[in-house]
Amino acid sequence: GIQVEQSPPDLILQEGANSTLRCNFSDSVNNLQWFHQNPWGQLINLFYIPSGTKQNGRLSATTVATERYSLLYISSSQTTDSGVYFCAVAGNQFYFGTGTSLTVIP
């Protein structure tokens, strides 16, 4: 199967700071998504981004498929950004990374 590695595993930020989360994957993929998992377990779609760059408010993402990595940028972080961020990729099935746990402190 496809290996998905996320870094860093844990991140603590002061409110207002910027951050970059990275996702490396081991093979070519048909689909790549970023999710935010809230404390109740709900996975919230952030980006569907098999390649290229997208922006949505304070969040943006870039996937370089030829180099097998994706980046999620969070600018001007807020306490509501806290939670676990997952990258997931699709080959013949959907593979999740181990996540980045983000804590934003006021």
Next chain:
Amino acid sequence: DAGVTQSPTHLIKTRGQHVTLRCSPISGHKSVSWYQQVLGQGPQFIFQYYEKEERGRGNFPDRFSARQFPNYSSELNVNALLLGDSALYLCASSFLDSRGEQYFGPGTRLTVT
């Protein structure tokens, strides 16, 4: 439009029992996938169904089975429950198979005692 729905939200079972979890996809979506998420880990793929046919199976024992109905809703069945089956079970739907954008339901939290 309603999102992906799952039932029940919480469930407590005893070792050796059987459980059935249910999922209704977003209207128009033809693919349903199931995932198991244990505490501190990312979701692990269990099954995918597309147009009522099994399209993929993860590395889970035969105690796990699933099916998709003509209205594209799905059931996940787990027999002979073990303590290690305690987890959050997530369902995702998509218009396409794994290539399409996946949308997740709120999950069913299963506790096996």
